[in-house]
Amino acid sequence: MERRWNGWGMLNGEYQHSPSPQAVTMAEERLGAAEALTVAELDEVLAKLPASRLESHPLLSFDSEIRVRHSRGQSLPDLFALRSGELGAVPDAVAFPETEEQIQDILTLAQSCNAIVIPYGGGTSVVGHINPPKSDKPVITLSLAKFKELYHLDRESQIATLGAGLAGPELEKLLNAEGYTLGHFPQSWELSTVGGWVASRSSGQQSLRYGRIEKMFAGGTMVTPKGTLDIPTFPGTSAGTDLREVVLGSEGRMGVISKVKMHVTPLAEVENFYGVFFPSWEQGKALSKTLAQQMLPLSMMRLSNAEETASHLKLGGDPKAIAYLEKYLGWRGVAEGKVMFTFGTTGDKKSCRFALKQVKRLSREFGGVYIGKLIGKAWEHSRFRSPYLRDGFMDLGYAIDTMETAVDWSKTDEAMEAIESSIRTAAESFGEKVHVFTHLSHFYPQGSSVYTTYMYRAGSDYDEAYQRWLALKQAGAKAIVSVAGTISHQHGVGEDHKEYLPAEKGELGIATIQSLCEHFDPEKIMNPGKLVD
Known part of the structure; x- marks a missing residue:
């Protein structure tokens, strides 16, 4: 199935792109009527693409459409650029290496011709990670699309060695066939890759059970301009600095993540999602904090404030079912200003029954109204929508x-x-x-x-x-x-976000990150202008 070149997802994919009539009405009521903007055709964009500044090379593709498709991520400004057809800078070539040796060859080539290299996983960045800079230097976008294997599964240690270019559905299909899951489900899961998750310190929707990506990342390989960094796996070590932390959140500034070794989990026996409504934000937050601090075996929680709750109910499925729910909640004393709490249980039947029982008990204590799986199923169905x-x-x-x-x-x-x-x-x-x-x-x-x-x-x-x-x-x-607050959680x-990072890291912290980048990439060919200057 072909991917959309100027938006999210696949052409004729599972989800409808058009908002429901209720959603459109809500937007018009809240914001006023809007005018649709003209959308450029792909042929128009290709016609004005600048010529490449690089000479022919067997590892490089100069195909115009491939260059356009690798020119932007999925941020709102990226969407504006793609729809307007005004892309500005685009990669001069796109590389699709199949081995780590070929990655090293591309980095060597870039050094020899003073080119910039931008690692590319699924192209789902929403903060400009993969955008070519406006520069006199040519740009090579290096795709990990050929690194899509499950290279090894250590069942005894529950560690999988995976190609960094595996997207969420591909990765889960391979692991599920072996009886395992990574359990990492960011909203971008359908298109984003495991290498990108590591490079950007991603967090999945069920991190409460499986942990953030840094908990899953056991080791791996990063090819850098100075050579290849191999990080072995240990259950624990006190042998100095943990080099995994150098790779995590490196955002392509130090090298190209080619393979990752990830902690995997056996597939759960059962998984369900549920909903609770609270009369107020304070009550919903009190429950959330209590559950988090008691560390109940839940897989996810989500607490929507009153405005999000009202919006989601308006955007919900069957209007009659939502009207009945609203009436029932009003009868139970949960009306104006209510907030919605969604949670999931994942694991064996016994632990899930225990977790559900505890959440229901605590919800009652905090004034909540448990409504079963109705809202949970809606969240599960639309979680990537x-x-x-x-x-x-x-x-x-x-x-x-x-x-x-x-x-x-x-x-x-x-x-x-x-x-x-x-x-x-x-x-x-x-x-x-x-x-x-x-x-x-x-x-x-x-x-x-x-x-x-x-x-x-x-x-x-x-x-x-x-x-x-x-x-x-x-x-x-x-x-x-x-x-x-941190300038980014996920x-x-x-x-x-680069200009706001010094407030979080401090002058010495920023200098430390810059020094690491310069150590692995002394000629500054790797994704310049991202993360730090």
Whole structure:
């Protein structure tokens, strides 16, 4: 199935791109009517593609469509660039190495012709990780598309050696056939790759059970301009600095991740998702914090604030079923201002029954109304759908983006309120409304992630859409810095978050990262301008 060149997913894929009539009505009520913007055809974009600045080489492809398809990620500005046809910089060539020796050959070639190399996994970055810089130097985008094998499975140690170019569905198909799962399900799961997850320190929707990517990453191989870094696996070690931490979050600045060794888990006996509604945010948050700190064996939790809850119910499936649910909740005293809590149990039947029983008991204590699997099944069915809806709304002239952070429990409310209010204020500065809402989706005894979605009218053209996005993005990012949140919990740094990183790492911390980059890449050919200068 062919992938869309200027948006998310596959052509004629599983999910519909068009928002429901209820969703369109909600957007018009909240923001006003919008105008659809013209979308460039692929042929138009190809016709004005600049000639490559590189000479012919057997490891390089100069095909125009391949160059375009590897020119951008999936951020909102990337979507504007692709739809407008104004791509700016594009790779001069795309390489598809099949071995680590060929990766090294490409890095050597880049050094000899003073070219830049950008590692490319699934092309799903939302912060500019894979975008070619405007530079006098030619650009080689190095795809890991040929690294798609399960090379080895150590069943006794539960460690799988995997090609870095394996996308989520491919990876799970290989592991499931052997009775295992990685259990890493970011929203980009359908297209993003395991190498990209490691390079950007990804977090999956069921991290409560399986852990973040850094917990799964046991070792692997990174090919660098200085040579190949092989990281062996140990159950534990006190032998100095853990080199896995050098690779995690490296964002292509030090080398190309070719193979990864990952902790895998036997397939669960049962898995179910459930919903609870609370009269207020405070009650829902109190339950979430209690569950996280008691470390009950749950696989996921998600707490939507009142605005997100109302929006999701409006966007929900059968209007009659939603109306009945609203009526029932009102009868139970959960009405205006209610919040929705979704959770999952994954594992053996006994532990899942225990976890469900405990959540139901604690939910009652905090004033919640348990509604069974209705909301849980809806979440499970649509868990990878949001990127498709973003494209569908863009077809109608509405732009949607997200930003996320993580803070300690003592700062959760402050962070949510600061981010939302700053985005609303920024929209007012250019005379527009913005629909903004938040949820907590990754939980720790110490705190949680804070994930905010905002929607606005794109405007009269793509430049105006970008300028509006920039104002909203900067406002939200500055709010995150003001409450001492991390600039990213799961999206990474790339270009878009780079200017905010010093507030988190400090001058010495930034210098440390820069020194590591220079050690592995003294000629600065690897993905310059991302993560740090």
